[in-house]
Amino acid sequence: MSRTELRFPVSTSIGEVSGIFDRPEGARWLYVFGHGAGAGMKHRFMEAASTALGAEGIATFRYQFPYMENRVSRPDPPAILHATVRAAVSKAREVGADLPLYAGGKSMGGRMTSQAAAAEGGLADVRGLVFFGFPLHPPGAPSVDRAEHLERVPIPMLFLQGTRDTLADLALLRPVVERLGARGALHVVEGADHSFAMLKRSGRSAEEVLVELAKTTASWAERESS
Numbered sequence: 001m002s003r004t005e006l007r008f009p010v011s012t013s014i015g016e017v018s019g020i021f022d023r024p025e026g027a028r029w030l031y032v033f034g035h036g037a038g039a040g041m042k043h044r045f046m047e048a049a050s051t052a053l054g055a056e057g058i059a060t061f062r063y064q065f066p067y068m069e070n071r072v073s074r075p076d077p078p079a080i081l082h083a084t085v086r087a088a089v090s091k092a093r094e095v096g097a098d099l100p101l102y103a104g105g106k107s108m109g110g111r112m113t114s115q116a117a118a119a120e121g122g123l124a125d126v127r128g129l130v131f132f133g134f135p136l137h138p139p140g141a142p143s144v145d146r147a148e149h150l151e152r153v154p155i156p157m158l159f160l161q162g163t164r165d166t167l168a169d170l171a172l173l174r175p176v177v178e179r180l181g182a183r184g185a186l187h188v189v190e191g192a193d194h195s196f197a198m199l200k201r202s203g204r205s206a207e208e209v210l211v212e213l214a215k216t217t218a219s220w221a222e223r224e225s226s
Helices: 044-055 078-095 108-118 145-152 170-179 206-225
Strands: 002-011 015-023 029-034 058-063 101-106 126-132 157-162 184-189
Touching (some): 002 078, 015 078, 029 078, 029 108, 044 058, 058 206, 078 101, 078 108, 101 108, 108 126, 126 206, 145 170, 157 170
Parallel strands (some): 029 058, 101 126, 126 157
Antiparallel strands (some): 002 015, 015 058
16 A cells, blocks of 8 residues: 655635545545544544555545644534535545546545535546445434435435444435435445444444445445446
C-alpha cells in the first residue's frame, strides 16, 4: 500500500485542507472517503476501514473538513461542507486519474457527499456513493427528513448499516432505499451499531465486520462497473 499525504484548496475564502491517498497494489477503484462529525480522517475507524477497503482493491482518498482541520468542535455550515466534498472529489480525480471514482463517507461525511451529489451539477465523474452508516435522523428522533434529497441523486448508492444504529431506524430506512429503485442497495450487519462496533456476545470483532463491509463494497462496485 502506498500512501501520499497532501494538502489541497477548497476555495480562496475557505483555504486548504489535508488529505491522505492510500493506493493498494492492483487498485481497481478509488473511494473518496469523508469523515464523521466528531472525528477526523485519521480516526481509528477511518484508518481501519481504509485498510480493509485496500485489501479488496479499493484505493481511498480521505480528507478533513475545514472545521476539523482548524480544530473547531462545531461542523461547518453545509455550503462549506459541500464545497469541501467537491474539492476532494476533484483532487482525488487528479491523483487517481486511472481509477473509476466512487465517493461517500462515515455518517456525516456520507450525508454531505449525497447532498453535494444531489445539487445542480452533482459530482463529476463519480459513479456511485457508499455510506458507512447513513445518519437518517438524530438519536431518539426517528424521521426521514434527511433522506429527501436522495431522490435527486442520479447515481447508484450503497447503504451499509447496523441493526443497532440509533441514527438509522431500519424500519424507516428500508422504504427509503426501496423507493430509489435500481439506484439503491442496502447491506445490513446484524448487531452492529452506528460505528459498526459489535457486542461481545456476538462473537464477531469490529475488524471482521469491516472486512465484510469492504467485500460488500467491492462486489457492489464490480456490479456497477460491469
